[in-house]
Structures are given as C-alpha cells and as structure tokens.
Amino acid sequence: MIWAKEETLSRDEIEKIQLERLKKTVKRVYEKVPAYRAKMEEAGVTPEDIVTLKDIQKLPFTTKQDMRDNYPYGLFTVPKKELRRIHASSGTTGKPTVVGYTDHDLDIWKECVARLAVAGGATDEDVAQICFGYGMFTGALGLHNGLEKVGATIVPSSTGNTEKQLMYMKDFGTTLLVATPSYAMRIAEVAQQIGIDIKKDLQIKTLLLGSELMTEAMRKELYKVWGEDVNLTQNYGMSELIGPGVSGECLELNGMHINEDHFIAEVIDPNTGEVLAPGEKGELVVTCITKEALPLIRYRTRDITRLMYEPCACGRTTARMENLSGRTDDMLKIRGVNVFPSQIEEVLINTDGIGPNYEIVVERKDHSDILTVKVEVAAEGMMDSYAALEELEDKIKKKLHMMLGLDCKIQLVSPNTLQRFEGKAKRVTDLRKDGI
Secondary structure, eight states, X not given: OOOOGGGGOOHHHHHHHHHHHHHHHHHHHHHHOHHHHHHHHHHTOOGGXXXXXXXXXXXXXXXXXXXXXXXXXXXXXXXXXXXXXXXXXXXXXXXXXXXEEOHHHXXXXXXXXXXXXXXXXXXXXXXXXXXXXXXSSHHHHHHHHHHHXXXXXXXXXXXXXXHHHHHHHHHHTOOEEEEOHHHHHHHHHHHHHTTOXXXXXXXXXXXXXXXXXXXXXXXXXXXXXXXXXXXXXXXXXXXXXXXXXXXEEOTTOSSEEEOTTTEEEEEEOTTTOOBOOTTOOEEEEEEESSXXXXXXXXXXXXXXXXXXXXXXXXXXXXXXXXXXXXXXXXXXXXXXXXXXXXXXXHHXXXXXXXXXXXXXXXXXXXXXXXXXXXXXXXXGGXXXXXXXXXXXXXXXXXXXXXXXXXXXXXXXXXXXXXXXXXXXXXXXXXXXXXXX
16 A cells, blocks of 8 residues: 555656755755854855755755754754644763654654555554654654554553563554564563463564664564564654654565655765765765754765665655665774674574674773674573584684674673663673773
8 A cells, every 4th residue: 555646756756846845945944044054155055056956965964963063942943832842862972962843844744654654564454552662752752643644543552561562462452563673572582481472372463663773684583583474664764854754664675765755865975975876875864855843954864875766566656765784873993894783783693593682892902992792592501511602602703704804702691691672772882982
C-alpha cells in the first residue's frame, strides 16, 4: 500500500515542488533569522540567487554547533506563542539542541511518519506497541502520532520492565513493535528466558525499527528470533530535522525512501563539502522545505550514506538513501586506521559461538592505541573450556584483522554479562580523551 500520491510523482514533478518550497524557505529564514542572514551574507548569497535546485549548493551549511550557539530559540522563525511543542536532545555533551513545532509542523510530522509506517507494513488493523522512551526524545511521540494517523491502536508502553512489555504484547495482541534494533533483540532474549516463544505465543507481524544504525548482520539476527516472515524495516530521522519521518524502508528493503516533498537530500564529501554525484558515498545533508518553526538549511547530519534515484519495485518514485554505514563522528581513528563500529558488529554477528551483544573499548597506553572488543559467548558452558575459548578468540581476531587491517584484543565474557539497552545502544567507550 502507498499512503500518498506524492510518493509516486515523476522526477520533474518532485523537483518542481522542491524548488518552489526551497525558495520560500530560504526567503523565510533570511528575513526572520538573523543568524541565517549573517551566514548567507558572509557566503555572498541572497534569496534571489536561488533560481534552480542546483543553486542550493550556494547556501552555507548548518551544523549542530549553530543550534547550540543560538540556544534555545535563535534559529526559530516563529514567536513562542505559535509553538505547540518543544523537544530537545539529551545534551550529554553540552547544551541540548532544541526543536519546536507549530500546528502546521505537527501535521506534516504525522503525515511523514504515516507514509513510512505504511511503507514498512503498518495498517489500520495493527495494535502498535511503542517501546521508545516518551519525553523530550522525538522518537516515541513521532511514531505514536504517525501510527495513530494510519489508524493503528497504540500501546504507549515506553521502555523498561521488559517482562511487562512481553505481557502487554501477549495480552493485547500486539502486532507491530516500535523499538531500537538492540531493544528488539533484548525483548527476544528476555522472552526466551521466561519461556515465551515469540513466534508461537505472540502475534508480532511488523517491526518498525529506528533511532540507531541497524547493520544487515543485525537484521539477520532479528529475523532469526522474530521469524523470517515478519516485516522488518528501519526508518530514519533526527530531532533537528523533524524527528522520525525523513525516510524509511519499504518491504522491498532496497534503501530508505525519502519524503522528498518535505526534504531535499544531498551527499557531500565530509572533508571538502563538495556535493557528490548520485551513487557516491559520503555525508548526508538535509534541507527542510516545509517546516515553519525550524526549517534548517543544508543541515550536516554526519550520517554516511549514498543516494539512489532509480524507481523502486514497490511503486514509489522518491529517491532512496542507502542504509547508513555509520557516522563521521562515530568513526574511530586507531593507529591511523579509520574504524567504524558497524564493521566490528558485522564481523561479530557473523561469527558462530558468540552472542549479538558487544562493547568496544579504546585506550592509549605507552603512546599507542589499544582496541579491545568485549563480546559474550553464546553458551555459558564454553567458559569452562580454555581450548574452545582460545580457538574462538583467535578466529575473531583474524576476522577483525581482515576487516579492519589492524590487530585488536578480544575479551570473551559470560552470557548476559554486558550492559543491555532499552533506548539507543552505547557500544563504544573511548578512554583516550580522558588521558588513560
């Protein structure tokens, strides 16, 4: 099922809409946001210079630092009395990034999420359990309102108390689960521990996953525990842009369809800022062209992907972004080698004898970087066999060296030893910044 006709427009029709809305948005921020006007004047560009879509490249980038520098309302184009909701990031590394929504913005948000939910298999017959944390985080309310628009029944169970989550799923007949990939794995793990057969005792047909990167290796693991016949898709967004609703996979699993009548996507070389050709991998940059309160221009997401414009077998004609390879700010530089956590995850999940939970620890000793990967063995009994542990450790070391091109330490631990996550998983601990 396709939710909206805008998902099937021709390329010419899409670009016509984008250009019209881009011009209005650029004029809006130039006139109403002093910080934007100053950036544009410094770049030597005015709203009148935006004549074609390609002219978007004349506009300066916006970054998370711009949002922090103008905290809390400095980039908003409307007075506070026109806001209907405010969300914010956790602010763990400084001031949070603050986002706001007018009535118009909330309507757009619901529409964008509804499209992607339907693309992922959601229907008005679903009982949808939202296992995202409700609060300042945009994920829970974003999916909640979008799925309500589709007509689904919502179970706003939030996070925590996984046994009770499973009770709700069983008793309420939940058919659709919203969660992070790591929490979906945790739910399956707890179900096994308390004697619930997910495939027989529950009615889950669809998993709408987001908020953290899901590798294809992790998708395979999720299929193993939830069933090969479930609809298992991921969707993409970030609070700065709107929340969830920027893009999402359809059931063809051929990249994430972008809501192009609301967002213009570019991919750039993260080092030079040069716009790359379709199909080339780089950093995703997104411009919001329908938001009222906070229409960000050329926002650098730090996410690594590539764009694909060929029509999809599902019937949608919107551009698709390849599932993320990682983030430029997640990349670790280990002894001169660029390492992404997703590369390590791919190796671990494709190795027999270990579980899907892991932790990456980076330290500096004697002026040299030390990379340690902690991972759980699949069975407790293996911990009693030194020979089996040594063989498994050696296998993982060799596979990681082949993938990364460097040596690392492997620390095998007992099952259920490493921390579990109900929200976004924190897999990396980098102690180098602490001088350790």
